[in-house]
Amino acid sequence: MGAQEKPQGNANSMQDAKSSGIIGINVLCSVYRLNDDGKWDDQGTGHVTVDYLEMIAYVIIQRSEELALFVFDEEDNETLLSHRISPDDIYRKQEDTIISWRDSEYCTDLALSFQENTGCSYIWEHICKAQRNMHFNSLSHETFHAMNNELRELPAVELSTLPIILKIVTESSLADQMQLTELILNDQAFFQKLMELFRICEDLEDVDGLHMIFKIVKGIIMLNSPQVFEKIFGDELIIDIIGSLEYDPFVPQVQEYRKFLKEHAVFKEVIPFKNPVVLSKIHQTYRVGYLKDVVLARVLDEATVASLNSIIHLNNAIVISLLKDDSTFIQELFARLRSPTTSAESKKNLVYFLHEFCSLSKSLQMAQQLPIFRDLMNEGIVDIITDALQSEDKKIVLMGTDILILFLNQDPNLLRSYVVRQEENLLLGLLVKGMITDFAEDMHCQFLEILRSLLDSVTFTGAQVPILIFYFCLQLLNFGRWEIVDSYSHATNYHMVRVGSNLLVFFIV
Template sequence: MGAPEKTTTSNNNSMQRVKVYRLNDDGKWDDQGTGHVTIDYLERSEDLGLFVIDEEDNETLLVHRISSDDIYRKQEDTIISWRDSEYSSDLALSFQETTGCSYIWDHICNVQRNLHFNTLSNETYHGANSELRELPEVELSTLPSILKVVVDSSITDQLCVTELILHDQKFFRKLMDLFRVCEDLENYDGLHIIYKIVRGIILLNSPQIFEKIFSDELIMDIVGCLEYDPDVPHVHHRNFLKEHVVFKEAIPIKDPLALSKIHQTYRISYLKDVVLPRVLDEATFASMNSIIHSNNGMVVTLLKDDTTFIKELFARLKSPSTAPESKTNLVYFLQEFCNLSKSLQMVQQLRLFRDLVNEGIFDVIADIFQSQDKKLILTGTDILMLFVSQDPTLLRSYVSRQEGVSLIGLLIILP
């Protein structure tokens, strides 16, 4: 049985852009149309489903109730397929971007995990562990009870605890409100318990919980809670993140999602490497790295698809009127952008590098090599080595043309 064709058309809003395919009786995939896929609640139901809305006429191309059964398959990083009992046929979504495919795949897995948790929770509620029917109300007097539930539960009960935390939409808001009250009153006993609760919740290693606590709304309060480790001196992590970490925009990033992911990635990295390195287990450490990797891929995807952003970046790099300090920051940004491209799939990374060559990146590197700033020259060399390691034919093609002679000459005389 062959696979459906990949979607390749370019579009700035391509993250969840898909083609819908259905397998016909002849074993061939019929194209059902192109649209955008989301996961949302089905009408008059608490069940979640996949919705694909046609990009041209906004008609619904597909509605599929997500099943707890092991029916979904991910292929070639851009295709999700399954056997749909309601349609009595095989269906497939072919994504334009691998990042969009990973995003929807992760959400399907989370929905399935919740369905399994619900089944397990219902079984547990009717068993001996009836105390897990609900979490204690979030109050100062109940903090020890909440800590006991979060930290002292068995592995099976931890699944139920995770579900209960996610089910209570106000849990984190109440806990953060109580944290601020304890901090205002300098109630260190309460602050130490809240620290242990938040640490225990992080070690539950739930992707859905991470999605909540690493959000723009909660992340700084979570960092605040983790300042009150009773076993180490108090470190003012929030002050460092707010006052000493300066976000330099060498070129304005207008996409709010890209900006949000950039800030979130830095804060998660800070939590992982500075705040919690001695308490994280391997699984949670790996999960945080996975979020960082996914965010990096999303940021690069969003920026590379913004042709205005890329053209403005290279226009400033090439312009003789760009101030030296500004040009230096632009070069450092270009280096970081190229390094982040490692989060992309290989085919996408090669396509991006070819686009950057077409924009004149080798001309920019040649200009960098004429700088008196040795650190800047090393940065240009690092960018060049990335291209050589990924696709040396790009450089070979450039230097074979007349304009490439100067770059070769500069490479020869570099100190």
């Protein structure tokens, strides 16, 4: 006995007909058939659904894996249409409310006319989804490898070709990956089209399409191509790229990376940047770091992580180079830090920025770093740090000590020469005071490390040796040396005890 097709739900009640199928919503449409006179005959109005065909084989009803369009009359639930969805490109969407096609089984043209645009779009996307699945299943390994070995260009980026693109990206050999990278780079519109498709799938809540795009984007990132990174991490694409990675099929819930970047990762431009490249590179650096440390932290290999770190490092160097060459920017930064009209909040942000600027200067080559620190010294950065060390905000104090350590690591004599010349030795006094102030132990270590480096005789030059030690001893006497000794006798941090003991040598009788 052969297998006879039977529309699912044909014998069900009206309510069952409306609720059957896989689309999950009630869509009303009219069915039209083109007659021999070239006119459209109205076949009736009913509820349309996409569902699996049932097969009657050997008196047993079985569900097939083939999807079909069913339209059930809205009054008596009779079947107005039963159409097996074809993988061929026969369907056309017209005027946002009509889907038509040439039905080879009935040798005639059929059309569905929908009352609402949303219903038409919903059924259209389910037809496209069914076609994609059929293309995906029909693409055998033999066909894929034969195609891949002769790959000369990528398929057009469309919903129906996503399965093929996914196979090419995820199943290519090492040699094929090099060819794939070249093809992606040669197709100037590839990523724009892929992201346009991503936005369409997101608007239509096409989960299968979103999952495929996630895998494609992840696979392309894993190609670890600097030229590809340059394209996808540009201002035009990077937010959509990160958005496409929100739809990981192996994570139960959709992530909200873009929401975080929009609402929480807001860059405070304490001083406007004249060069737009600076702000662009700052944004790119943060987003690439976020992608590396959060979005794809579980899947990136060491080589790709190293490449992303290189992008971040290079961006930092570019930003610092552009800012250091803008003399007016540095002058305005220090002018605002010194201005009595600058609010406490603004001054705090400026100190944070100055700390970041000094930290990122290490991204430059050694020969370029020293001139920057000298320029900052000439602009009066130590006066700014001296003010920071007197702040009630411990975070600002910590920023100040961090900057001093950066200077000492670069060239201790830069800071020593300033301390020797400073009136009343205010900075040195604040450092000694910091040792006996009730800070956290980590901050104590910061003060101790600074003093140890300042008084390190190995790196002393000229007359700084006796003068600086003399000033240091005076400050110790001002605060009482036994108070300092007592503070370190109760220390629990080994590094703190070790550095402190080195300092105490200077006033042991």
